[in-house]
């Protein structure tokens with residue numbers, strides 16, 4: 001059936017202006033106090049951990065969640081403003097970002113009450129870090145081919161197998177994992193998968209680093225060898241996780257945090273161009289900013305739909321596809337507009353520009369893979385539009 005696909009125009013309500021002022025003032029005072037430098041990708045993890053507690057104390061983690069679970073019952077648009085300001089200041093949100101964006105909402109929707117009461121307030125306080133256990137060596141885009149098994153035992157489940165590309169697993173307290181609990185059926189190849197909350201300190205779990213293209217340690221391989229997970233940590237219905245995992249991916253794909261990773265190279269270009277760039281540079285910057293402004297309107301529209309209780313799976317996929325293509329191409333566009341000279345004086349703006357260009361060029365290839373590849377997103381969009 002064809003999907004009625006649209007992006008409503010959303011204007012931020014007045015309370016968002018006040019909140020934006022508050023968040024900006026907080027971030028500027030934290031930068032001035034030396035809590036973090038506006039360079040989130042390189043912040044040591046301990047900085048991110050300490051920062052999470054400060055953000056939690058302000059009530060800016062789990063903002064939309066019910067108060068009984070440590071939330072603030074604020075709107076998705078208010079959350080959008082906080083995320084946007086964190087990104088604009090390149091704040092180190094790595095400790096709490098995943099839990100705030102998707103793990104917490106999954107627990108609210110499908111977790112057991114005892115887990116909600118125990119875990120959610122700690123996430124909201126900035127005390128717990130989460131990672132996502134979907135991908136496996138033979139199950140990437142096709143997450144529903146997962147073969148890491150959970151087998152029923154007394155009082156819980158025994159987990160055996162391997163997850164891969166797990167961002168931040170080495171720093172995380174918990175993983176939400178998609179595990180095989182029975183075989184797929186003839187009628188539904190997605191049947192037989194179940195989500196679990198797994199405490200990563202559990203005996204039988206080994207985390208090994210995988211070094212990325214920039215030389216950094218961000219993702220990991222996580223091996224389970226008879227790791228015990230209690231019944232209370234079962235999320236949702238046994239064998240039926242494909243429905244809830246799809247919801248989780250919509251949360252994962254809907255925010256601006258998914259398409260502004262290379263933006264610093266544009267802000268550095270604007271800085272080095274100064275107030276009177278030549279015509280060619282001004283036009284080039286104008287083009288990129290026009291793309292950015294359009295993506296922002298679309299992303300805001302998705303936040304508005306979430307606020308209205310809708311499930312904008314297709315719209316979120318469109319924003320992620322357009323957004324990640326734009327952010328991936330950006331370093332090269334900037335290089336064409338302002339080729340680096342390579343002989344810059346250290347401590348000058350030029351060096352900062354060249355460093356931003358180097359770093360964003362190296363991270364660009366991953367952007368259209370993480371959170372769903374370009375081809376897979378287009379498949380989702382096509383299906384949503386009734387084209388396949």
Ligand SMILES: Cc1cc2nc3c(=O)[nH]c(=O)nc-3n(C[C@H](O)[C@H](O)[C@H](O)COP(=O)(O)OP(=O)(O)OC[C@H]3O[C@@H](n4cnc5c(N)ncnc54)[C@H](O)[C@@H]3O)c2cc1C
Pocket residue numbers: 131132133134135136139140141142164165166167168219366369370371372373374375376379
């Ligand atoms: C930086 C980064 C962080 C990540 N973090 C996590 C994480 O925290 N947790 C986690 O679980 N995973 C994580 N991943 C893994 C990511 O989700 C997978 O890499 C991704 O889903 C693709 O899977 P794959 O690598 O197995 O590639 P494959 O699925 O093997 O795909 C290979 C190529 O084939 C194409 N392809 C596959 N299927 C189709 C199809 N049906 N139609 C058309 N083309 C298709 C793909 O688009 C791709 O180009 C991360 C990846 C990156 C790059």
